[in-house]
Amino acid sequence: MVSIKDVAKQAGVAISTVSKVLNNYPNVSSQTRERVQKAVEELNFVPNSVAAALSSKKVGRIALLVNLNVSAQAIDEIDMRYISGALQKAMEYKFDVITLFFFMFKDKTVDELIRYLQSQSITGIIIYGLSKEDLVIHQLIEKQIFKCVAIDAPLMNDSTSCITIDHKTAQYEVAKKTIEENTGNKVLYIAGKKNGYVTDDRIEAMKKLAGDMDLILDIHYGEFSEKDSRNLTFKYGKKSNIVVCASDLMAIGAMKALQEMDIFRPVCGFDGTTLMGYVGQQMNTVRQDFEALSAKAVEELANLFDGQKGQLVMMPHELVQINYTDIIV
Amino acid sequence: MVSIKDVAKQAGVAISTVSKVLNNYPNVSSQTRERVQKAVEELNFVPNSVAAALSSKKVGRIALLVNLNVSAQAIDEIDMRYISGALQKAMEYKFDVITLFFFMFKDKTVDELIRYLQSQSITGIIIYGLSKEDLVIHQLIEKQIFKCVAIDAPLMNDSTSCITIDHKTAQYEVAKKTIEENTGNKVLYIAGKKNGYVTDDRIEAMKKLAGDMDLILDIHYGEFSEKDSRNLTFKYGKKSNIVVCASDLMAIGAMKALQEMDIFRPVCGFDGTTLMGYVGQQMNTVRQDFEALSAKAVEELANLFDGQKGQLVMMPHELVQINYTDIIV
DNA sequence: TTGTAGGCGTTATCAT
DNA sequence: ATGATAACGCCTACAA
DSSP: OOOHHHHHHHHTSOHHHHHHHHTTOSOOOHHHHHHHHHHHHHHTOOOOHHHHHHHOTTSOEEEEEEOOOSSSTTTHHHHHHHHHHHHHHHHHHTOEEEEEEGGGGTTOOHHHHHHHHHHTTOOEEEEESOBTTOHHHHHHHHHTSSEEEEESOOOOBTTEEEEEEOHHHHHHHHHHHHHHTSOOSEEEEEEOOTTBHHHHHHHHHHHHHHHHHTOEEEEEEOTTOHHHHHHHHHHHTTTOSEEEESSHHHHHHHHHHHHHHTOOOOEEOSBOOGGGGGGSSOEEEEEOOHHHHHHHHHHHHHHHHTTOOOOEEEEOOEEEEEOHHHHOO | OOOHHHHHHHHTSOHHHHHHHHTTOSSOOHHHHHHHHHHHHHHTOOOOHHHHHHHOTTSOEEEEEEOOOSSSTTTHHHHHHHHHHHHHHHHHHTOEEEEEEGGGGTTOOHHHHHHHHHHTTOOEEEEESOBTTOHHHHHHHHHTSSEEEEESOOOOBTTEEEEEEOHHHHHHHHHHHHHHTSOOSEEEEEEOOTTBHHHHHHHHHHHHHHHHHTOEEEEEEOTTOHHHHHHHHHHHSTTOSEEEESSHHHHHHHHHHHHHHTOOOOEEOSBOOGGGGGGSSOEEEEEOOHHHHHHHHHHHHHHHHTTOOOOEEEEOOEEEEEOHHHHOO
C-alpha cells in the first residue's frame, strides 16, 4: 500500500509537507504543491482515512442512525433512499460513513452508545426516523459530543441541525386539494405515531384546515402502520366523507379497508413512495425528495464541522398524484 | 475517551497485557486476566476499532457492495433486508461495516476501487446483485486481495465464497406447482437479466421442467424490470396458458398487463417480497430469507478470515403464496 | 516555507 | 507470564 511516506520520497519533500498539500494548508509554495500533486498522481496515492481518523478527531467520520421500522414493511424504500442520498454526497465530501440501526442499541444507555460511536471515531451523526420517545438519542443530541443532523425532528442547538420539509403546509395542501376535488365535510384523519415529531405538526395543520373549510374532523392515531389504518377505517370510515392519512402506507391500508367494506371514500396519503403505484388507484400525496433531504443533511454536517451553529433547513415538497404508469416508466 | 492505557494503569499491568486479554491470547494468567477484565468493566472501556484497524490488517473491517438497481423501483426491500441482516450479524462479530453502492464506482478501474477499499482498511467484502457484466468487481474477486463473499454468484476461489439458494430447484418447484394447479402446457417464461448469474440457472430449470412435463416453453428476457415484463406479457401473454416470472416485480408487471388485456393467466413470481401483497392477488412465489442469507455471508467472511478456503453455501428456500392479509399482520 | 518529532490507540515482536 | 517498544499512516504543533 502506497503511503504518504512514499509520496514524500517521490516528491523529495517531508511527510508533513505532503500532509499540508493534501489538506489544503496555506503555507505551501505553489512549486512544492505541484511537485507533491504530481507525485500523488504518479503513485495513485489515496490517503488512508482510517489513519487520518485516528490522528485527527476533526476528520469527518459520520454515522447514519436509521430507525428501521420493521413492523411497517414496505417503508424500506424511504430508508433506502435516505441512505443512498447520504452516501453519495458523503463521497463528494470524502466523509467516511457507517450505517447503524436503532434496533442495534435497544436496551443500551446513552453512555454505551457514546462509547460505541467514539470507538468508531465518529464525529458526526445523521438521525432518521426519530420520535419523541427515543430518549437515548435525545440525550445524545443534548450532550453535544457529536455534530448531529436530525431529519424531520426540530432539535437544534449549537451542534445540531434539522432538515425537514414543511409538514404543516404540505399536510394542509394535500388534504385541501383532496377535499376540494370531492364533496363532503366530514374528514377522518388517520394520524401517525403518537409522539412523532411530524404527527403533531400535521394534526395542527388539519385543525387549521378544519377551521378554514368548516370541516368536522375525526382524528385517530394510526402509528404509521397499515394495519392500524385499516382497522381505524373499518371503524370510522363509514361515518366520514373523506379519509386523510399521514403516510402512503396508511392510505393504502385505508383504501383496502374501504374496498372490503365496498364503500367509496377519497383517500390521500403522504410521502410519494412508489408503493402507491401498486394499489391500482390514483391518489393525492406529497412527494418528498428523500435523497436530496439526506444529501442536504450531509452538507449541513459539513457546515457544523466548519464551526457553523445548528439551524433549521426547510426543503421543498410537491403535491402529486401517483398511479401505476408513473411507476414503471 | 478511555483508552487501553487507562485500563492498563487501572489494572496495574502493561498495555500489551491488556491487549492480550482483549484479544484472547493464550499466555495470560487467569489472575491478571481477571484484573484486566475488572478494570475494563470499571472504566467502561470500549476498544477503538479504528486504531485496531490501523495497527492490524487482520481485523475485520468489511464493506457491503450493493448493486442498487434504480431502474427497478420497489426492489429496495431486498437490499434493505440484505443490509440489515449483515449489520446485525457483523455487530456480533464486532466487525466494522461500511456500505457502498455500485454506482459510486462507475467509470472507476479495479485499481482505483482497490485503492479506495485499502484506504478504508477494508479486508472483507460482501457483494450483492452482481451480474456477469460487472467486470471491475470480477477482477476484484480474481485478484484475491480481499476476502469476498458473493451473494447468488457462484464465484469461488481460495478467498471467495458464495451464498445462494438453490435457484434451479426453486424455479422448478414454483413453476411446477403453478402449472399443476392450473391447466395448459404453453408456458411463457419471463427471464431475468441476460448475463445475470441466476438467470441461466433458472432457464435451465425451466427447460428441464418443460421436458418433464411436456411443456411448450416461450422464453424472453425481462431484465428484472417490471416494464419489460409488462411489455413482454402484452406481446406474448395471450399465446400462452401460464406466465412464470423470474421475480415478484416482473410477476406484478405481467399481472397488470394481463388485467389490462382483460385475460386471465396464472402468474408466479420469485423472491417473496412484501410488495406482492399489494397487488391484490394471490400468487405463488419463492420466499428467500434475505436477512439470513446476508448474515450467513458475514459468518462466511469470518471463516475466510480464519483461513478457511472459499466455498459454496446453499441456503434454504420456501414455496409460498403471499396475499394481502399476510403482509399487514 | 519547510522539516522534525510527538502523538492518536492498537497490535505484535521481542526481551525479560 | 509479562512488559518494553516499534510499527500502522497520518496530523500538527513547533522548530529551523
